[in-house]
Amino acid sequence: MKNHDDYSIMIQLFIDDELKGQEREYLICHLKDCASCQEELEEAKVFSTRVRGARPKIEAPPALCKKILSQMSNPINQATSNLLVQKRSAVRPHWRPLAAAATLLIAVGGVLFTSHLRRELRAGNFVDAAVAEHRGSGDGRPLDVQSSSPDVVAAWFAQRVSFPFRMPNAGIAADDRAKYTLAGGRLVKFGGEPAALLEFRMPSNRISLLVSSDKLAAAIGGKVTRSAGLSFHAKDLGELHVATWDNKGLTYALITSAAMGSNRSCSTCHRESPAATATLKRSHERFWNAQPLPEISDNQGNHFPY
Amino acid sequence: MMFQRVGRISENEAFGIKYMDALYGYALMLTRNSFEAEDLVQETYVRALEAQHRLREDSNIKGWFFTILRNIWLNQIRKGKSGPQLVDVDGEEGGADLLQAHALNSQEILIGKEDAEQVQFAIGRLSAEFREVILLREFEELSYQKIAVVLNCPLGTVMSRLGRARAKLRTLLGETSCRPPGYGKASR
Numbered sequence: 001m002k003n004h005d006d007y008s009i010m011i012q013l014f015i016d017d018e019l020k021g022q023e024r025e026y027l028i029c030h031l032k033d034c035a036s037c038q039e040e041l042e043e044a045k046v047f048s049t050r051v052r053g054a055r056p057k058i059e060a061p062p063a064l065c066k067k068i069l070s071q072m073s074n075p076i077n078q079a080t081s082n083l084l085v086q087k088r089s090a091v092r093p094h095w096r097p098l099a100a101a102a103t104l105l106i107a108v109g110g111v112l113f114t115s116h117l118r119r120e121l122r123a124g125n126f127v128d129a130a131v132a133e134h135r136g137s138g139d140g141r142p143l144d145v146q147s148s149s150p151d152v153v154a155a156w157f158a159q160r161v162s163f164p165f166r167m168p169n170a171g172i173a174a175d176d177r178a179k180y181t182l183a184g185g186r187l188v189k190f191g192g193e194p195a196a197l198l199e200f201r202m203p204s205n206r207i208s209l210l211v212s213s214d215k216l217a218a219a220i221g222g223k224v225t226r227s228a229g230l231s232f233h234a235k236d237l238g239e240l241h242v243a244t245w246d247n248k249g250l251t252y253a254l255i256t257s258a259a260m261g262s263n264r265s266c267s268t269c270h271r272e273s274p275a276a277t278a279t280l281k282r283s284h285e286r287f288w289n290a291q292p293l294p295e296i297s298d299n300q301g302n303h304f305p306y
Numbered sequence: 307m308m309f310q311r312v313g314r315i316s317e318n319e320a321f322g323i324k325y326m327d328a329l330y331g332y333a334l335m336l337t338r339n340s341f342e343a344e345d346l347v348q349e350t351y352v353r354a355l356e357a358q359h360r361l362r363e364d365s366n367i368k369g370w371f372f373t374i375l376r377n378i379w380l381n382q383i384r385k386g387k388s389g390p391q392l393v394d395v396d397g398e399e400g401g402a403d404l405l406q407a408h409a410l411n412s413q414e415i416l417i418g419k420e421d422a423e424q425v426q427f428a429i430g431r432l433s434a435e436f437r438e439v440i441l442l443r444e445f446e447e448l449s450y451q452k453i454a455v456v457l458n459c460p461l462g463t464v465m466s467r468l469g470r471a472r473a474k475l476r477t478l479l480g481e482t483s484c485r486p487p488g489y490g491k492a493s494r
Contacts, residue, residue, distance in 0.1 A: 012469065016443070018450050047476065048444065054425035055445040060330035064344045065323075068351045072321065189341030 007034075011041050015048055063128035070121065119218045122191075126217035127242055129190050130210035130253035133197050134240065137208060143184035143199060153185050157196045160187050163213035165196055168252060180207055191216035207256040217251035219244035322354055325371050328446055332372060335441055336379050346382075350375040369452035372442070376456055428478035436471035443468055 002010075010027045013019040019027060031037055145156040154167040180200040188197045190212045200207040222235035222242070232245045243254040329350060333343035353374050361370065429437055442448045442456060450468075454461045 009465075009469070012472070013465075016450070047472070050421065051425055051429075051440070051444045051475065052447075054422040054429070056331065056426060058327055058331035058334065060326045060347065061340075061344060064330070064347060065326060067348055068323070068326065071348070071352060072323075072355065189339075192341075192345055 004036075007037050008040060011037065011044055014041070015044050061128070061132060063125055063132070066128075067121075067125070120220055122216065123218040123220040123244065126190065126210065126212065126219075126251060126253055127237070127244060129188075129195075130197075130208060130255050131237060131240060131242070133186075133188055133210060134208035134255040137186075137197075137199060137206070141186070144186045146184035148182045148184075150182060153182060153198065157185060157187070157211075161194045161196055161211075163250060165211065166248070166250065167198075168209065168211075205257060207254060210253040210255075212251055214246050214249055214251045217253070219246045219251055219253075321358065322351065322367055322371050325368055326351075328368070329371055329375055331445070332441060333375060333379070335437060336376070346375060346379055349378050353378065366452060368446070369448055369455055372446070372448070372452075372456045373458075425479065428475055431478050432471060432474060435467060436474055439464065439467050440471050440475065 007027070007030065010019060010023065014024065014027055031041060145153055147153050147156075150167040154165060157165040180202045183199045183201045183206070185199060186197045188195050188210070190210065193213070193216060195210060195212040195216075198209040198211065200209070219231070219233050222233040222244070225232045225234065230245050230247055232243055234241070234243045236242070239257050241256050245252050326347065329347050330343055333346040333350075334340065337343045337346060350371060354371060357374075361367070429440055432440065439453065439457070442453045443450075448456065450461055450464050453464045453468075457464065
């Protein structure tokens with residue numbers, strides 16, 4: 001003879017489709033005659049439906065998808081190279097020097113191509129991460145360090161990242177012509193390592209700047225503009241403007257939705273001065289944010305505990 | 307059909323890719339950190355591809371992926387790589403982080419679905435062990451047997467833990483249903 005607790009357990013098993021055979025038949029028979037258990041069954045069904053209906057629709061980030069699909073394609077490449085190795089023994093003796101040279105060329109080309117692909121992948125992943133962080137910040141995520149002082153923010157990151165962090169706050173960005181202010185930063189992760197995300201605020205916009213080691217990230221593609229010895233890569237991703245650049249072992253990705261206007265001038269983020277305007281007019285390789293937050297100079301960086 | 311049986315596992319290109327979202331959700335629950343979750347999922351697929359040839363015809367791929375993910379995570383904890391662990395027994399703490407992780411993803415989706423938010427909030431307040439078993443059963447619809455394999459524990463433990471988790475969830479839902487809509491969003 002089963003008691004009420006036994007039936008309660010059986011009812012839950014029944015809902016979970018874990019009750020089999022005679023036990024299942026037994027419960028079904030019992031339910032026909034027991035109003036209390038019928039009520040409990042209905043309540044349990046409602047509860048289960050309610051919980052299942054609350055399943056959050058979580059989607060893996062597209063960048064992760066891309067990475068995994070890329071990994072999946074590797075075994076195929078490996079199989080192809082194995083096939084080449086097997087066929088090499090079938091080459092006739094007098095063709096062997098030429099075949100060896102051709103193989104060498106293919107191998108070198110392959111290495112260079114693979115290296116380029118890896119660099120492109122790193123660059124793509126870095127921009128994806130920067131964009132994701134920029135959008136995530138828009139949801140009101142708090143900053144880990146809140147300060148308008150570059151020294152304070154730099155010192156905070158210097159103790160937390162594994163690369164020699166430098167604040168990009170010299171040059172055009174350092175003087176009082178900048179229309180944005182530093183809001184602070186957040187420690188994020190990129191490529192399995194800590195990275196720095198800086199946030200700047202404008203009256204009606206904000207700017208995110210992801211900083212990581214160039215061993216994990218890369219600046220590549222887009223419209224390239226050379227300025228002050230650096231190559232800036234600019235492109236638009238939907239409503240967002242992206243600029244990336246490498247400098248002294250670090251890679252930067254700047255993201256903003258600020259409208260750049262038709263000439264993509266510096267005036268979007270910086271108040272124009274006669275000198276700055278003249279400098280820009282001389283340049284034929286104008287960049288939509290001509291000098292996007294260039295780095296702090298070496299002597300300025302010395303007082304940070306790297 | 308609840309589970310996909312292994313039919314043509316030679317189709318590398320799509321091998322297990324359909325479980326990525328579910329695995330990412332599970333990884334988020336375990337790590338409470340989106341970056342660690344990404345790493346965990348990526349590592350899971352690397353291991354799965356390496357071990358793919360060991361799958362039998364009747365193997366359950368979904369459960370297998372979940373088991374790999376959890377084992378990698380446990381190994382990381384043992385090595386001290388990941389901070390959070392499944393150590394809080396039945397506390398009220400620890401849920402906020404999960405809720406926040408979920409909330410970021412669900413924010414766009416669950417606007418206006420007050421009841422779903424309340425249930426998620428309540429699940430977020432469960433202990434890690436309870437959250438895990440609820441996720442595996444109610445969200446991922448794994449059988450008790452598969453859950454036992456993933457958690458590496460006896461079937462009876464799964465049943466009792468699930469029963470206690472549901473009881474606790476009922477209690478918490480009784481409390482959260484009295485809360486005003488949008489409760490818990492203030493910290494975002």
